[in-house]
Amino acid sequence: MTSRLMWLRWSWRDLRQRWVLVLAIALTIALGTGAYAGFTGTADWRTRSYDASYAKLRMHDLRLTLTKGTTAPAGTLRRLVAGIPSAGRVRAVSERLVVPTQVAASHGGRRILVAGRLVGAAPAAAVDRVHVYAGRQVAAGESGRAVAVLERAFARHYDLPSSGTVRISGGTPVHYVGQGSAPDYFSPASDSGIPMIGESGFAVLFVPLATAQRLAGAPGRVDEAVLTLAPGTDPSTVAGQLERALGSGPTPLSGTVTVRADEIGYHALYEDINGDARFFDIIALLLLLGAAFGAFNLTSRVVEAQRREIGIGMALGVPRTRIAARPMLLGVQIALLGVALGLGVGTVVSRAMAGLLTDLLPLPVWNTPFQYRTFLLAALLGFALPLLAVAWPVWRAVRVRPVDAIRVGHLAARGGGLAPLLRRLRVPGRGYRQLPLRNVLRNPRRTALTSLGIGAAVTIMITVFGMLDSFDAMLGDSEHEANRGGAGRIVAQLDGYHADGSAQVRAIAAAPGVEGATPLLTVPATARHADGGSVSLIVELRDLGAGGWRPTLTAGSLARHPGGLVLSEKAAHDLGVRPGDSLLLRHPRRSGQAFTLTDSRVTVAAVHPNPLRTVAYLDRSRAGLFGLAATANAVEVLPAPGTDPARLEQTLFAMPGVAGVQTATEGVDALREGVGQLTGILDIAAGVTLALAVLIAFNAASISADERSRENATMFAFGLPVRTVLGMAVAESALLGTLGTAAGIVLGQGIDRWMVRVQLARTMPEIGFDVTLAPGTYLTALLLGIVAVALTPLLTARRLRRMNIPATLRVVE
Amino acid sequence: MTSGPNGPWGAVLDGHSVGRRSGWHATAEAERGQEVADVDTAVGTAGRAATGTRIDLDGVCRRYRVGRTTVTALDGVDLHVDENAFVVVLGPSGSGKTTLLNLMGALDAPSAGRIRIAGRDITAAGPRELQRFRRRTVSFVFQSFNLFPGLTALENVQFGADVAGREDAGGLAADTLAQVGLGDRVRHFPHELSGGEQQRVAIARALATGNPVLLADEPTGELDFRTGVQILGLLREQAQAGKTVLVVTHNREISRVADRVVELSSGRVVADGPPSAGRADVSELHW
Structure with a gap:
């Protein structure tokens, strides 16, 4: 016992003698293992927090959305759901009216004018509930009044008070009584389907259904239904039934059904966890490797310095196991110190990550428990690392002949x-x-x-x-x-489809500060190719043959394939198509006042370099394909020289029929x-x-x-x-x-x-x-x-x- | 003595530079009557005619604090070494020999007393002046060689010439190595050389500086007799070639080849004079 204590004391003295180096090794190990634990541990609590948040607010399993710009009388979608074969598996349905708009929330001398959305639903909806972080919910008695809950991330970004007044398109004031969020908007996605557009560029107002209907001028109308299903129900089966039901009613409707897993915001959040986990695994592994190399190097050196003493021990006949004990004890002490410090570093990294993510994502439930399992793994690594680093030079040292080990300059004169x-x-x-x-x-x-x-x-x-x-x-x-x-281009989104020569379009063209106005038509579509998958597109129909802004073409030619589709490079890559190939375009087509989905074969004329996959162009001469010839739902405006773009935006924003105003680069800015x-x-x-x-x-x-x-x-x-x-x-x-x-x-x-x-x-x-x-x-x-x-x-x-x-x-x- | 253009050590360096300008001169091996096996005894023939430098120590003390205890390594040492002398400092372990050498080489500073080299008081010099002094006036040979393991024999010797600011350091290093009998080992690294060869490289490095004072601390301590004799022969030749050479040793036999033996005990000079048993040639030594 005394002998063991003596060896322990000896190794303790070794440690104290080289305390700076020992501390440096321990810190190196701590950084590696702590970062490993801190980074890789986030995946578990993020998944738990997301699951709990979605469950708490009853995130929909399916969303039925009518084609953009079309609505149906309230109750229509509920009846449609009730008529499908799996109606008994539907637990709850909520009809909504989702209206694109512009939100002006200027505050504290700062001009804030961003794209946004009115989400109208029953105040006590059983699906996609609104969670309020500050202020209060809209009361049942306020239904129909211009009262809302403002999306929290946007409000927080601009440091808006918990209640106040904003203005929406047409200059209508809306009083918000609280700040909150709903499951669809934990990670808001823009109309073009780009997730993470940034809290600064998109404002959502959660309003009672009657309020949305009144503000949109669509009383008694809805354009969306969200459903939750009984546990164990296959959402894709129900989605198929809903899609068939859309076109088979007495009044055919066109629309899309989206399962929860395909919701961009939802998908992006979970995929983000996986992507981050893979990323963090690599970063953590590299940090651990870096720490391992560093620790190995340092610890080896400490033991190298003892090689002569090891040789003396061998010369005196001390058993090798006992000779090895002293440096190994030193290794144990370094390992313990490294693990202890590593736990501290891991906690700091973990807390920093938790703070960052809770700040970034306004979830109602954040559960960030200490990740014992991850930390245990990291601690084991942190413990094993210095022991291995010690074992190697000790093994080398005890293999040297004692006469060499004790020779003066045995190590010094090596070259x-x-x-x-x-x-x-x-x-x-x-x-x-x-x-x-x-x-x-x-x-x-x-x-x-x-x-x-x-x-x-x-x-x-x-x-x-x-x-x-x-x-x-x-x-x-x-x-x-x-x-x-075409720098400074401004796009005014219209509140519906209007003829090119309509009063709304003419009014925009005649607005002060407008040098030129071009009617645009944007329609959602899905492109499919026999050899590839499918890609969602926002097809912009504009005059591609005339002056004004036109997309750059990096491959293909409109002259060679007139009237062909211009896809982004990313979409062409994902679909596996090149200019000259044809693909199937599923798109809405107006027939009377209703829209139906139809498939058209179109040729890919060219590709453009915009990195956003959804952006696609067709010449306006093809508007007949959508039953929308000579029709526009947006107007592109070129400001007159000397015009303040911000002032022009405000002017357009206040005009009747204008749902939103954005500069051409605002999406990129967001x-x-x-x-x-x-x-x-x-x-x-x-x-x-x-x-x-x-x-x-x-x-x-x-x-x-x-x-x-x-x-x-x-x-x-x-x-x-x-x-x-x-x-x-x-x-x-x-x-x-x-x-x-x-x-x-x-x-x-x-x-x-x-x-x-x-x-x-x-x-x-x-x-x-x-x-x-x-x-x-x-x-x-x-x-x-x-x-x-x-x-x-x-x-x-x-x-x-x-x-x-x-x-x-x-x-x- | 006037101060030369090189600052406080100008006087020392002036003398030094005269030697440099005068180049190498031949000293016939036969004149010295020495012959040491395996060593090119013609070191002196290519050795630089550096004029030796007088060293004066007056009342030098060196005390160390070891915990709460004060250890006196040197206690009131008075020592005066003439130019071109070959002096052996003799004494048992702990007598203060190495401390004395370190003080003379400006590696250490005395607690009391004064050290003058070529008339200049080095105890009053600042760090930069002392660095310059070490570069231009003294050179060391250590017991454990202290060669640079990453440099070849030639490069180790060239190091000495380089730091002393000598021109054509490479050629000088090659010549010096040839003079110590290692002309065929120039590209070997220290670990590829025997102990005696390493010490000869160390001596060559010291010689390549061209400095007038050579300080050797137990230069034969790690060598066998035969190699030790070769090394002593080399050092002796340096004194004959005009350098002031001080060798520290605990080996009384070695002191027989010195012009003068200074014996230390407990930090004091207890004897100072020619070898008590009469001066001997290196070939007559036995230990």
């Missing part, structure tokens, strides 16, 4: 590695300038471990920033395409803001990465300073100044940093490519991303991987200046 291979390679200048390169080469294992540790950090940085670059490039392309040849919110998560990853890279570099520099102390003392004895010795250390670190950065950039490019092409394509299929790495990202990687790493030896300057030269020169290994 092997790759250095002999390069004995003829000389760096220009004085002899000692050879030292940094030789030092890097003479211990390839340590060089590789340090470089890989730095490389792992650079890899993460390239991956994280590379994704942001791809987002930026996508937004830039989109913006460039929207602005090209998307940019949405992306901006997500970068907070990446910032946490970048912060941990930076800390790890600097720690690894500092530790490497610190080890070098320790190991080279006798060499440094010799240089001082020969009169070399501290700055020269430091300069050589900086050069050596720069070499290590260069190796690590090169490896990190190569690996980072590969992972970034995979993240963008596979993960982002799965999470956001509606957006086409190109793999882009901006020069700034490379520069950041070089700054971190080479410059920051190269400068870390400067932190050892004080130690060098205070070196006891005679004592160091006499140190025996």
